[in-house]
Amino acid sequence: MNPEIAILLISCLTAVACAIPGVFLVLRKMALISDAISHSILPGIVVGFFITHDLASPWLILLAAISGIVTVWLVEAIQKTGLVKEDTAIGLVFPALFSIGVLLIAIYANDVHLDTDAVLVGKLEYAPFDNWIINSSSSQEGITNPEDFINMGPKSLWTTGSVLLVTLVLLGLFYKELKLSTFDIGLTSALGFSPVILHYGLMSVASVTTVVSFDAVGAILVVALIIAPAATAYLLTNDLKKMLLLSVVFGILAAFGGYYLSMWLDASISGSITTVLGLIFLLVYLFAPSRGLLAVLFRQRRQRTEVSLLTFLLHLNNHDSIEERSVTHLQEHINWGKVRAKKVLKLALENNMISKNGDVVTLSNKGKEFTEKALDYIITNKDEKIEDMKDDFFLFRG
Amino acid sequence: MADKIAVAVDDLTVAYNYKPVLWDIDLSIPEGVLMAIVGPNGAGKSTLIKSILGIIDPIAGSVQIYDKPYHKQRHLVAYVPQKGSVDWDFPTTALDVVMMGTYGALGWIKRPGNKQKKQSLEALEKVGMLPFKNRQINQLSGGQQQRVFLARALVQNASIYFMDEPFQGVDATTEIAIINILKELRKAGKTVIVVHHDLQTVPEYFDWVTFLNVKHIATGPVKDIFNDDNLTKTYGINYKVAVQQ
Ligand SMILES: Nc1ncnc2c1ncn2[C@@H]1O[C@H](COP(=O)(O)OP(=O)(O)O)[C@@H](O)[C@H]1O
Ligand SMILES: [Mg+2]
Numbered sequence: 001m002n003p004e005i006a007i008l009l010i011s012c013l014t015a016v017a018c019a020i021p022g023v024f025l026v027l028r029k030m031a032l033i034s035d036a037i038s039h040s041i042l043p044g045i046v047v048g049f050f051i052t053h054d055l056a057s058p059w060l061i062l063l064a065a066i067s068g069i070v071t072v073w074l075v076e077a078i079q080k081t082g083l084v085k086e087d088t089a090i091g092l093v094f095p096a097l098f099s100i101g102v103l104l105i106a107i108y109a110n111d112v113h114l115d116t117d118a119v120l121v122g123k124l125e126y127a128p129f130d131n132w133i134i135n136s137s138s139s140q141e142g143i144t145n146p147e148d149f150i151n152m153g154p155k156s157l158w159t160t161g162s163v164l165l166v167t168l169v170l171l172g173l174f175y176k177e178l179k180l181s182t183f184d185i186g187l188t189s190a191l192g193f194s195p196v197i198l199h200y201g202l203m204s205v206a207s208v209t210t211v212v213s214f215d216a217v218g219a220i221l222v223v224a225l226i227i228a229p230a231a232t233a234y235l236l237t238n239d240l241k242k243m244l245l246l247s248v249v250f251g252i253l254a255a256f257g258g259y260y261l262s263m264w265l266d267a268s269i270s271g272s273i274t275t276v277l278g279l280i281f282l283l284v285y286l287f288a289p290s291r292g293l294l295a296v297l298f299r300q301r302r303q304r305t306e307v308s309l310l311t312f313l314l315h316l317n318n319h320d321s322i323e324e325r326s327v328t329h330l331q332e333h334i335n336w337g338k339v340r341a342k343k344v345l346k347l348a349l350e351n352n353m354i355s356k357n358g359d360v361v362t363l364s365n366k367g368k369e370f371t372e373k374a375l376d377y378i379i380t381n382k383d384e385k386i387e388d389m390k391d392d393f394f395l396f397r398g
Numbered sequence: 399m400a401d402k403i404a405v406a407v408d409d410l411t412v413a414y415n416y417k418p419v420l421w422d423i424d425l426s427i428p429e430g431v432l433m434a435i436v437g438p439n440g441a442g443k444s445t446l447i448k449s450i451l452g453i454i455d456p457i458a459g460s461v462q463i464y465d466k467p468y469h470k471q472r473h474l475v476a477y478v479p480q481k482g483s484v485d486w487d488f489p490t491t492a493l494d495v496v497m498m499g500t501y502g503a504l505g506w507i508k509r510p511g512n513k514q515k516k517q518s519l520e521a522l523e524k525v526g527m528l529p530f531k532n533r534q535i536n537q538l539s540g541g542q543q544q545r546v547f548l549a550r551a552l553v554q555n556a557s558i559y560f561m562d563e564p565f566q567g568v569d570a571t572t573e574i575a576i577i578n579i580l581k582e583l584r585k586a587g588k589t590v591i592v593v594h595h596d597l598q599t600v601p602e603y604f605d606w607v608t609f610l611n612v613k614h615i616a617t618g619p620v621k622d623i624f625n626d627d628n629l630t631k632t633y634g635i636n637y638k639v640a641v642q643q
Contacts, residue, residue, distance in 0.1 A: 027485075027488065027489075080415070081415065082414070082415040173507050174506075174507070175509075176501060176504075176507075176508075176509060176510070177501075177506065179490075179498075180498050180501055182488070183484055183485070183488045183490065183495075183498070184479065184483070184484045184498065186448065186451075186453050186477065186479040186483055187477060187479060187498065187550075189451070189452065189453045190451040190452070190453055190472070190475070190477045190502075191472065191501055191502035192469065192472050192502060193501070193506065234489070237489060238489045238490070238491070238534040238536075239489055239490070239491075240488075240489045240490055242489075243489050
């Protein structure tokens, strides 16, 4: 297989496999746990390596996944004592497990090939050359014939591909249960869906995904791939299915973008993918239509203007005399700067709340109605009164 | 009607981190009552409901729903959790939340279909939230969110309804709308159990009441037991302050 295609495929499959559990972890406010898992799988990897002597063995993956689940369980057990909060518990557990792994290596396996670079940033560059070879030879020992070996392609492709397939099947089967238990754990349990099973199921998927992806992309990228696409998608949609879809899209975008960025900069592929993930998040964080920073700032400004508009309309409602209603008087009286006064006047005119005759403004019927409704709302705080105002005014949308 | 026992709690003790928050509760709730559970903050009202529904494992005691353990009677019970117990920023709509009420009857794996959607729309209609069915849940007011929760319980089509502070953060109109629906449920022979905060409205809204403060203090018809004696036992000597707030 062409190495370029192999690398792209592996990174895309990994990105998608990470993005899916990532959505649920982010919504459960458990993003940190993926960080913990990615570190504490080390003892599992080491013990697995002692037993199998093969870094890509399914047993090793299983053992590493078990250490991931032990992490989750330990974090919960510590948290349940009520002595520390969740983040503290996470901070206690994963360095402990990680150092057990390091000690095991130091004591028993100084020669184990586990270099820190590979652990942190993975070895995507070499993944296409680490192939799965099947020996179909019938001869027991002795001469081996090159034709007896079938090259099945990169190992990582097979491992991430299988994990992704399992993840997709589980998501398809248990989407409803996962959604319910992420939103409302009390009802989940009352309806007879065990939240514990769902929680550990999700954690097992997250652990296995982390272990398998870790091998290809390293500890840092795996955390980024789990958290960043989901966190980005969360800013853009109010629909869980779309959030899943968007996370997948962002993961794939970052895989492609990162690959070509790394070619261009001659840098590490997984580092570049992480960079692209960060850039996508930054862009969305700034420009997302309703939850982005700029949108929020814009909304706050509009809200300020709308409060001014309401003050202005109330003033008009309370005063009938022509002098009170002249623009210059309003500027002095309500004590606004010229810019603000202009903005408020414009907003009122645009919405047909007032009519302007030379320098004198008059409240229109619509403006009267609006003012009364708003007053009613402020006094009674009954939401029905302002339902139709919500569409036009941020002020009432909270 | 009042001789059939809908919910029976025996010697129930519940603890978080070994600190008991409910001590040896005995309680039986007859079928067909609209009952308030009252008690100060931290009295264990939510905990009591959660342990009846098997959400929390008690350290001692048992719960029976129509003479059988809860896990055999799930289909008879609907639950409205305290509003603050869920994340209203969760990416979902009002209709979708109501549909969750149908998940219990569906069981594992099966997806809700048109039938469940129709039931959910009817429930939304009943609580006056149909126009908001596609509204994002964080775009709803507190009262509207509470109505959505009520609709979700209605769609469970149960015999016994447990509601944890359904009037929390709702305006007066919504409060009346909700209590009318609860009274309708009682009229249809359902048993409705509500954690309630406003002592003043207890006689007007409910026909039964349970006083709870870590221990079970009293349960019975409002007209018989809603008195100074029980209020003082539950809220301490300053209970009048509680009534006034
Ligand atoms: N998950 C929990 N972990 C530890 N303590 C809890 C938990 N939930 C409630 N408590 C404690 O249990 C007591 C009863 O709580 P709760 O049942 O919520 O009371 P109420 O609903 O009457 O206000 C309180 O002291 C509260 O602090
Ligand atoms: Mg409570």
